[in-house]
Structure formats: structure tokens, C-alpha cells
Amino acid sequence: MSPALPSSAPVKLRSRASDSHKGSFGRVMLIGGSRGMAGSISLSSIAALKSGSGLVSAAVPDGCLETVASFHPAIMTRPMADDSRGRFAFEAAACIVDELAGVDAVGIGPGMTTAPGSLRMTERLLHQVHVPRVFDADALNALSIIGWREQPVSCRTGKRRDESESDQQESGGPEAAGCFGPLVLTPHPGELQRLVGVPAGERQQQIEASQELCRQTGVVVVVKGGPTVVVSADDKYVNTTGNPGMATGGSGDVLTGVITSLLGQGYSCWDAARLGVWVHGHAGDLARQEHGIVSMTALEILQSLPAAWSGLT
Ligand SMILES: NC(=O)C1=CN([C@@H]2O[C@H](COP(=O)(O)OP(=O)(O)OC[C@H]3O[C@@H](n4cnc5c(N)ncnc54)[C@H](O)[C@@H]3O)[C@@H](O)[C@H]2O)[C@@H](O)CC1
Ligand SMILES: Nc1ncnc2c1ncn2[C@@H]1O[C@H](COP(=O)(O)OP(=O)(O)O)[C@@H](O)[C@H]1O
Numbered sequence: 406m407s408p409a410l411p412s413s414a415p416v417k418l419r420s421r422a423s424d425s426h427k428g429s430f431g432r433v434m435l436i437g438g439s440r441g442m443a444g445s446i447s448l449s450s451i452a453a454l455k456s457g458s459g460l461v462s463a464a465v466p467d468g469c470l471e472t473v474a475s476f477h478p479a480i481m482t483r484p485m486a487d488d489s490r491g492r493f494a495f496e497a498a499a500c501i502v503d504e505l506a507g508v509d510a511v512g513i514g515p516g517m518t519t520a521p522g523s524l525r526m527t528e529r530l531l532h533q534v535h536v537p538r539v540f541d542a543d544a545l546n547a548l549s550i551i552g553w554r555e556q557p558v559s560c561r562t563g564k565r566r567d568e569s570e571s572d573q574q575e576s577g578g579p580e581a582a583g584c585f586g587p588l589v590l591t592p593h594p595g596e597l598q599r600l601v602g603v604p605a606g607e608r609q610q611q612i613e614a615s616q617e618l619c620r621q622t623g624v625v626v627v628v629k630g631g632p633t634v635v636v637s638a639d640d641k642y643v644n645t646t647g648n649p650g651m652a653t654g655g656s657g658d659v660l661t662g663v664i665t666s667l668l669g670q671g672y673s674c675w676d677a678a679r680l681g682v683w684v685h686g687h688a689g690d691l692a693r694q695e696h697g698i699v700s701m702t703a704l705e706i707l708q709s710l711p712a713a714w715s716g717l718t
């Protein structure tokens with residue numbers, strides 16, 4: 406009989422072959438940040454690196470590139486057009502699809518703001534990019550602002566219906582399951598309220614509305630909280646790790662990087678979301694042991710990821 410797993414992780418961690426190379430574990434890109442919120446996308450990017458991605462790039466407004474680049478020497482940075490206030494300019498969206506060539510998974514939103522360039526960037530990522538994606542923070546706010554579910558988009562071609570009327574019959578409507586490709590949404594209750602219209606205090610109703618959203622669109626939703634619940638069209642997973650010390654700015658940004666990394670390593674949206682929230686909460690529990698529930702910060706959660714992952718290997 407094989408020894409019991411050292412944990413109750415919901416998904417088994419894949420082993421690494423001895424001839425593995427950095428291309429074996431996925432190339433991921435994190436998109437976001439702005440002047441004043443450079444830390445958020447840095448936390449996400451470093452979390453992806455610490456979760457096993459082979460190569461991690463951060464696409465950020467040019468005005469905060471040096472700040473993001475200075476946090477970790479292994480993160481590559483891509484300077485994107487800046488609106489001169491340290492936010493994505495509209496032109497940044499024009500080249501984002503090309504920037505993503507060869508990328509296995511992408512996470513977008515932390516610290517991004519909802520400036521016009523960010524809204525356009527989110528729209529592009531939703532309709533024109535088909536690799537697995539994580540939408541967090543301002544990418545979720547952007548979805549709420551652009552009315553993403555009402556937009557008539559062909560699942561097959563990714564084109565607006567007015568560009569291709571003939572798609573209308575085939576795609577089954579803008580909300581057809583799977584319409585948006587592999588996509589994980591990671592809202593906290595405030596973001597979920599904007600997204601589905603159910604008040605942040607109504608947790609059970611928010612979970613039910615999230616599942617309805619999954620049925621209509623094929624996305625996986627991570628309903629953050631204590632405990633976090635991962636929802637798909639036909640299943641729910643209640644996470645068993647984490648603690649209230651994680652109610653501190655930036656802890657969700659870390660989660661975005663973890664899940665993006667797992668998507669880039671080939672895990673499905675459902676598995677990446679469940680394993681991601683589990684290991685993120687486990688890192689939070691280790692940070693609590695070492696630093697205490699009052700003083701732990703997102704930085705300590707990030708720094709606890711290696712120990713959290715080690716427990717699974
Ligand atoms: N170091 C950084 O640069 C950081 C930047 N951040 C960025 O700051 C921007 C704003 O994000 P925020 O999430 O702070 O702002 P939001 O306005 O989206 O969320 C804050 C509000 O949401 C509600 N809410 C959140 N969690 C809740 C819960 N568990 N139960 C009930 N209500 C809840 C509350 O009303 C709260 O005031 C984003 O771009 C985000 O990525 C944050 O991630 C924090 C760290
Ligand atoms: N009371 C709690 N118990 C367990 N986990 C929590 C608790 N409060 C917050 N968290 C976790 O911390 C993270 C907070 O995410 P989020 O609100 O997006 O933070 P930020 O945007 O500041 O990075 C989520 O993963 C959430 O599940």
C-alpha cells in the first residue's frame with residue numbers, strides 16, 4: 406500500500422521528470438499593475454514563479470516597469486503603452502494578443518485600474534485569447550463595466566456578431582457554455598456583487614449565482630472567503646485551508662499567480678482552481694504559524710509558498 410498523502414490536497418501534484426527543462430512547466434504572463442499598485446502584479450508574478458512556472462513575464466504600464474522589475478530578478482517585464490498616469494493606455498490593448506504568442510496561460514487584473522486601456526485589454530483577453538486565463542480584481546470590474554455577457558460574440562470565431570452574422574445560428578448565444586474558453590474568475594464578495602448583482606453579505610446566494618454563471622458561460626468561479634468555495638457548472642469544492650489572517654491586502658494577488666501557474670502547467674481550470682486555493686490557504690496557515698494572525702501579510706504568504714508546495718512533493 407502506498408503511504409498516505411501528507412495532506413488533504415484535492416488534486417495530486419504532478420511529478421517532474423529528471424530531464425525536465427523550463428519549457429516543460431509552462432510560460433505564463435501576468436498583466437496588470439499601475440503607478441501606486443505595482444506591488445499587486447509583482448505579488449502575482451512572483452507567486453507564479455514560486456508555484457513552478459518555467460518562465461514568468463509581467464506586462465505592465467511602462468511607468469511602473471522599473472518598480473515591478475526590481476522585486477525579483479527572474480521575472481521578465483514587458484513595457485506596455487502608458488496613458489501618462491501610469492495606467493494602460495488604449496494602445497496597449499492593440500498589441501496584447503501578439504505579446505501572448507507562445508504563452509501557456511495568462512492572469513490579468515491585479516492593480517490594473519479600470520482606465521479605458523484596461524477595459525479594452527480585458528475585452529481582448531476575453532474574446533481574442535484562447536489560452537487558459539485567470540481574471541481577477543480590475544479585470545472582473547472591467548467585465549462588470551463592459552457588460553460582457555450581453556455582448557454578441559461568436560464562440561467559434563471570437564468575432565462580434567455584427568462582424569459575422571452567420572455565426573449567430575451556430576454558437577447558441579453569447580452565454581453558451583464554454584463560450585469564453587478556459588477561464589477562471591477569482592472574485593472577492595465585493596467584486597462578485599458587481600459581477601452578478603447579489604449583495605456581498607449574501608454568501609449562499611452569491612455561490613448559487615456563481616454556479617448559474619458557470620452553467621451559462623462554462624467558466625470556473627473561485628468565490629473567495631473563509632472558506633473559499635470553487636464552483637463549476639455541476640460541482641462545488643469547499644476549501645479546507647486558510648485563516649482570517651489572510652484578510653490583508655495583496656493576499657488575493659498571490660492566489661492569482663498560483664492559479665495562473667497551474668493553468669500554464671496544464672492543469673484544467675477546475676483542478677488549477679481547487680489546488681490553487683488549497684495551497685494558497687496552506688501557505689496562509691504556515692505564515693500564521695510563523696508570524697501570527699495579526700502581523701502576517703501577503704508577503705509572508707508568498708514566502709510560505711515553497712514550504713506549502715514542499716509538503717505536496
Ligand atoms: N499592493 C497592491 O498594489 C495592492 C493592490 N490591490 C488592488 O487594489 C485594487 C482595488 O481592489 P480592492 O479589492 O481593494 O477594492 P474593491 O473595491 O474591489 O474591494 C473592496 C471592497 O469589497 C468588499 N469586500 C471585499 N472582500 C469582502 C468580503 N470578504 N466580504 C464582504 N465584502 C468584501 C468590501 O466592500 C470592500 O470595501 C485592485 O486593482 C487590486 O488588485 C489590492 O490587491 C491590494 C494590494
Ligand atoms: N477570513 C478568511 N479566511 C480565509 N481566507 C481568507 C479570509 N479572508 C480573506 N481570505 C483570503 O484572502 C484572499 C483575499 O483576496 P482579495 O480580497 O482579492 O485580496 P487582495 O485583492 O487584497 O489581494 C482570498 O484568497 C481569500 O479567500
Ligand SMILES: [Mg+2]
Pocket residue numbers: 541542593657658
Ligand atoms: Mg483581489
